[in-house]
Amino acid sequence: MDFICNFPFFSILLSLFSGTVCSVLSAKAARIVNRVVILAVGLMSAALLFYLLSTGESFIYWMGHFPAPWGNEIRAGVLEAGMALFFCIIMYLSMAGGAHKLPSEVVESKHNLYYILVNLLLSSLLALVYTNDMFTAYVFVEINTISACGLIMIRQVGRTIEAAVRYMIMSLLGSGLLLFGLCIMYDLTGHLLMSNIKESVELIVANGEYQVPLIVSVALMCTGLCIKSALFPFHAWLPDAYGYSTVSSAAILSSLVSKGYIFLLIKIIYRVIGFSVFNSTRMIDVLFVFGLMGMIFGSLSAIKENDIRRMIAFSSVAQIGYIYMGFGMGTQAGMVASIFHILSHAATKSLLFIAAIGLTDVSGGSRKFVDLTGAAYRNKWAGAAFTVGSLSMVGIPLFSGFISKLLFAQAAVQVEGKMLASLIVLGISTVLNAVYFMKTVIRIYTSEPEAPYEGITFRNMRAYAVTLVCFILLNIILGVSSQPVVDMIGQGLAMFA
């Protein structure tokens, strides 16, 4: 085995260990450790991705001295390595973009706790991406949940604590269902490792035995992960959590945390249940319907909103609806579109949150649209970045959002029964997106000569502006050279089987 195969294990353990180390460091040292760890993990994931692309085969890594059905395992393929790399990029940029706001949002003595949470969140995301074991996945889902809750309520105002409670309640319902589904699955198969469960599930389906518990178990696990990733009717906690937590937290939560659960669901669909078995259950229709409803209702709530950050948060509900719509189509193309949308949404949504804070800062800290008039002239970089994010969300060519909409439309055309519904809703949702994002863009570019607020120049926000430029570049790269990314996703999905 090549030495590079150790990299997934190194990245998980490094980020876990750095969480422990940060607990005895000062805030400044913890911040440096945090940055270095994210960079190191990102570099390792990139190296791993190139290695896997060159060999073209996924590999299994033993966590201990024991082989498949007895010990824990992690597994790395193109999709996993790519996701890990992408998560690191987004996390690094989000942390960098929100760093200048942190002192005003969090008490000084709690800064190192903040970095502990971020490190542990990173490790749990990596573990969810790489794991090949259902129970390990459950344990790291819990770490993910608790540290995400910590990220929400570290800025201690009433709203965030209430949002944290609501988030915890929803998440705990989700993990309860996930664990119960897992236990039923364990009872039917006698295994906890994904590949072994899949073999047994194929036997069960072939024998026709235990059909009812199998379907219920699949349904419970799916519902649990849907609840945790804030699919439409379970999104009550989301606007307050994203709208009032610290900037970096909002960017990380919206772009990474829910995506970790969705990626786990993809893994479960492909590596535990099997794509064809999953498609034969009614579950995909349920996901499809709720995805469509989320696309419409999320956008409608966003239009009604008068607060820029809550508006962006509601837009997340709609975007998660897109992803589940792709699952619901039940085809390979739909899945590819969903995974691409995970990437494009993560890149765009964190950009929007980071840009929004630049705009509100030059408007006296107010998030109301009235006060934001002309904000793009006062902070040119944030204005440009927000415009790029909005155009991407609406689906203008050149930006990543366009490609994901295109992929969704292409996938929808191939599905007989669901074509009309998905195309119509895709159209409506695009129009609704355009309504509220363009409204905001026009508002921030409406010049207001008597604005009582002062503008900010590049010199005073170098790090912030550089972060925004990186985000914009990332978005354009995803939008312009999408073909290699789509090919990679296809290759990764092929490795899953």
Add this chain to the structure above:
Amino acid sequence: MGPNLLANYGEAVSAILFCIGFTNLLLQTNLIKKIIGLNIMDSAIYLFLAEKGYIAGRAAPIVADGITSTESYINPIPSGLVLTGIVVSVSVTALMLSLTIRLYTRYHTLDLDEISTQLKREGR
């Protein structure tokens, strides 16, 4: 209805408890009652797992007198899973309780709807 409902009475009880806990966690407005619901739900899952490991007439999986044949011990895996699960539920309960303490010291109530109304009135 399948054939094994009576044989699986332990699992049946745990399923009922799970649903009671789930509904409590979802629909109670009082935070402490929600936390109680959470604990009922988790304990139900551990009961379920414990039932999974049980084999009639066999001993706990601690090697006695050097006998290591599968004939003498129950399945050790569910016990291990329960152990892990308990620690997770302790952590989550502590977190929920401390959130509740924070909300109570600030708003003097445990009712989540009431807290939301107060928040809206504060308008922040």
Add this chain to the structure above:
Amino acid sequence: MSKKKNAEAYQKTFAFRFFRWLSGEKDPYTGTLEMHPQKEYQPDREAALRHEKEHDAIMDKVYDTEHNRWLHLFHRLYQTTSVLFCLFLIALLLVTVSYLPANGTVTRPVNNEVSARYIEKGLEETGAVNIVAGMILDYRAFDTLGESHVLFVATITVLILLRLNKTEKDEAEVSDRRFEPKNDAILQVVATFLVPVIIIFGIYIILNGHLGPGGGFSGGAVIGAGLVLYLNAFGFQKTERFFTEKTYKWVCFFSLSFYCLAKSYSFYTGANHLHSVIPKGTPGAILSSGLILPLNIAVGLVVACTIYAFYAMFRKGGF
């Protein structure tokens, strides 16, 4: 032969003091027990009224059932649907359970080659007599590593929520003295006897985790309970002498780092098919089963400190 004591010597004996206490002549705790005279209840009328009014206003807004028929209806509907939902869920899961393989039988899919190897080879491969301990700390150690970090991250969130800064801490000190009993003699005497026993029992459970029922988590919880009892009996001033936030920080740091590094070594050697230098020892001896005993000790330390930290945070917001 009986010897007659003179009156002075008799007054020093236990029997004399006991009978004096029994007949109620003297209370041995006078002067040693801190007693708060009950203050006359003096209600702050205005504040109470104001608070009540505010509360009423909010309640009216939330539960304005008399004037709002829709709200009334909604509450009714809410209650009925929640009961119906619960019943539906129960029915669904009962049907599922009825299709599951029968309980208690050997032929279930759960009893497959996985559990067979744990039982048959567990002693030989991990060196642990307790098969469950061998399983969670050796075969499936990655889960357990994650699990101890769940506990760690939960403490971090509790610290974020409840840890107070210096000035708030002094206020908390005052209110803690007002609400919690101080120097309760009965509690102190009982605690003097019980705390050592409890802590030794906890240590026993931890050290025997690989030989019998027990392990780091259960033993740590027992030790934590002992510490909480000690704190309740003697107050924060006594515990501060050996347990402060610094102690907590460093104990947790060292234990978790040791855990992480030790397990990393074992994962690394396992995955790269290298030989691990950690000796297994003779099964059954206290110093056996490779890493399981040190890991149990590390986990036990973390859990004991965490339980104590939870209690201290909930009670006062500091150590």
